[in-house]
Amino acid sequence: xxxxxxxxxxxxxxxxxxxxxxxxxxxxxxxxxxxxxxxxxxxxxxxxxxxxxxxxxxxxxxxxxxxxxxxxxxxxxxxxxxxxxxxxxxxxxxxxxxxxxxxxxxxxxxxxxxxxxxxxxxxxxxxxxxxxxxxxxxxxxxxxxxxxxxxxxxxxxxxxxxxxxxxxxxxxxxxxxxxxxxxxxxxxxxxxxxxxxxxxxxxxxxxxxxxxxxxxxxxxxxxxxxxxxxxxxxxxxxxxxxxxxxxxxxxxxxxxxxxxxxxxxxxxxxxxxxxxxxxxxxxxxxxxxxxxxxxxxxxxxxxxxxxxxxxxxxxxxxxxxxxxxxxxxxxxxxxxxxxxxxxxxxxxxxxxxxxxxxxxxxxxxxxxxxxxxxxxxxxxxxxxxxxxxxxxxxxxxxxxxxxxx
Amino acid sequence: xxxxxxxxxxxxxxxxxxxxxxxxxxxxxxxxxxxxxxxxxxxxxxxxxxxxxxxxxxxxxxxxxxxxxxxxxxxxxxxxxxxxxxxxxxxxxxxxxxxxxxxxxxxxxxxxxxxxxxxxxxxxxxxxxxxxxxxxxxxxxxxxx
Numbered sequence: 001x002x003x004x005x006x007x008x009x010x011x012x013x014x015x016x017x018x019x020x021x022x023x024x025x026x027x028x029x030x031x032x033x034x035x036x037x038x039x040x041x042x043x044x045x046x047x048x049x050x051x052x053x054x055x056x057x058x059x060x061x062x063x064x065x066x067x068x069x070x071x072x073x074x075x076x077x078x079x080x081x082x083x084x085x086x087x088x089x090x091x092x093x094x095x096x097x098x099x100x101x102x103x104x105x106x107x108x109x110x111x112x113x114x115x116x117x118x119x120x121x122x123x124x125x126x127x128x129x130x131x132x133x134x135x136x137x138x139x140x141x142x143x144x145x146x147x148x149x150x151x152x153x154x155x156x157x158x159x160x161x162x163x164x165x166x167x168x169x170x171x172x173x174x175x176x177x178x179x180x181x182x183x184x185x186x187x188x189x190x191x192x193x194x195x196x197x198x199x200x201x202x203x204x205x206x207x208x209x210x211x212x213x214x215x216x217x218x219x220x221x222x223x224x225x226x227x228x229x230x231x232x233x234x235x236x237x238x239x240x241x242x243x244x245x246x247x248x249x250x251x252x253x254x255x256x257x258x259x260x261x262x263x264x265x266x267x268x269x270x271x272x273x274x275x276x277x278x279x280x281x282x283x284x285x286x287x288x289x290x291x292x293x294x295x296x297x298x299x300x301x302x303x304x305x306x307x308x309x310x311x312x313x314x315x316x317x318x319x320x321x322x323x324x325x326x327x328x329x330x331x332x333x334x335x336x337x338x339x340x341x342x343x344x345x346x347x348x349x350x351x352x353x354x355x356x357x358x359x360x361x362x363x364x365x366x367x368x369x370x371x372x373x374x375x376x377x378x379x380x381x382x383x384x385x386x387x388x389x390x391x392x393x394x395x396x397x398x399x400x401x402x403x404x405x
Numbered sequence: 406x407x408x409x410x411x412x413x414x415x416x417x418x419x420x421x422x423x424x425x426x427x428x429x430x431x432x433x434x435x436x437x438x439x440x441x442x443x444x445x446x447x448x449x450x451x452x453x454x455x456x457x458x459x460x461x462x463x464x465x466x467x468x469x470x471x472x473x474x475x476x477x478x479x480x481x482x483x484x485x486x487x488x489x490x491x492x493x494x495x496x497x498x499x500x501x502x503x504x505x506x507x508x509x510x511x512x513x514x515x516x517x518x519x520x521x522x523x524x525x526x527x528x529x530x531x532x533x534x535x536x537x538x539x540x541x542x543x544x545x546x547x548x549x550x
Contacts, residue, residue, distance in 0.1 A: 018410070340471065340472035340473060342449075342471075342472035342474070342475075342532065343415075343472050343473050346414065346529060346531070346532060347411060350410050350411050357447070358447040358448055359447070359448040363448065366448065372448050372450065372470040372471075373447060373470075401411065401415075
């Protein structure tokens with residue numbers, strides 16, 4: 001991977017922030033966009049913009065081809081069996097809510113269990129809390145190991161024959177833990193439960209094969225994988241999606257509409273009420289092309305090397321506490337003794353370094369870690385060792401600054 | 406390191422309140438007015454207790470988790486409102502909000518010189534909510550009375 005040419009593809013990186021060249025280490029929150037994605041959206045609006053699935057005119061056909069072409073790219077990217085299994089929506093949160101409200105409310109009864117883990121992002125907790133509340137089911141948590149990983153014995157002990165749904169992050173947005181989703185899927189299926197995997201932090205960074213995992217649902221967001229905000233996808237096994245009711249009703253998703261009843265379009269469109277996010281899907285398609293050209297395995301290996309370097313360098317600072325397991329995806333969550341993460345983030349910002357501070361939408365996990373907030377540096381294919389060196393220098397200066405004042 | 410900007414934010418007096426907060430702690434009794442508020446975007450928390458005598462703030466204590474700005478601001482707020490009437494305290498909170506918006510305000514009205522040090526926060530939009538958390542909590546607790 002030629003890191004210099006990768007970096008050049010991202011115009012936003014080529015700027016000074018607060019008088020220093022930008023170091024962007026907040027890709028787990030959202031990724032930056034390469035020229036290819038920006039231009040694909042630009043071209044769509046300049047040349048092809050039209051509504052999809054209805055116009056008889058030429059632009060309508062082009063827009064439809066582009067939109068459905070993007071769906072095929074997503075299908076291929078995660079190796080789904082059919083484009084009927086790829087539902088476009090706003091992103092991971094929306095995708096999980098579709099499953100919770102459609103599959104969840106229809107299939108979970110009082111006394112049943114929904115199983116998640118304590119490392120989940122709020123978007124994979126709250127939809128299930130709501131299903132549990134409305135149905136009288138119990139929400140159970142697979143406990144975490146001291147290093148923030150999930151072990152399979154704990155998963156086996158928590159998932160029982162009463163479990164109807166298991167929902168788990170593929171990669172933790174705080175700890176960087178890569179969960180054994182294939183094995184947990186097997187455990188869920190042995191108990192006749194369906195499993196949803198929150199892939200928001202996985203799909204951007206590694207090869208994901210939904211048929212190999214054999215999961216029932218898989219959710220992810222475009223904006224964390226070089227695409228624009230507002231587009232994401234839900235993968236679901238065709239047999240399950242077929243039986244599920246839509247959660248949004250209106251235009252685009254209907255077959256026949258009569259005065260008192262209507263029928264739905266076939267998959268995947270019955271879940272895509274209203275004019276869809278056409279330009280967003282086009283952008284997502286371009287992002288997939290960009291990632292595929294480099295190669296997901298190369299990206300994964302590159303980030304793995306970079307995060308190893310980051311861990312080594314950050315550990316040279318005595319006052320640092322690093323959370324999460326040694327084997328991890330490309331992010332490091334940490335605290336600097338005596339400096340609150342907001343103060344840390346502000347000081348780094350004056351050095352042109354962007355990191356995340358706070359609870360990372362994972363308050364139950366913060367509680368488990370015994371902290372109220374943490375700082376997080378998260379990497380992507382456009383980061384390099386210079387970025388890490390700048391971060392470490394910034395951390396050392398922060399420590400000095402707060403030691404002095 | 407370009408500490409020029411930073412020094413407008415982290416003034417000595419702020420760090421002093423952060424490291425040595427005034428009125429920190431809890432009242433033992435059960436009849437104080439209490440409120441717990443958090444900043445949902447960042448997780449900062451404040452637990453505030455007021456003891457009123459009529460409409461005068463007789464005593465006030467706080468505990469909290471948060472950054473230097475939010476805890477220093479809480480410490481200063483408790484000092485500023487102690488001995489003031491509810492309406493004076495509310496007026497001060499409005500004044501504080503104006504200061505955060507970068508408006509020119511009469512610092513003398515706070516009756517506490519230290520608060521001026523927080524003026525620099527208005528140049529750091531991402532941190533304004535840190536500074537206003539304690540004041541919003543105070544508004545909420547006295548308005549409930």
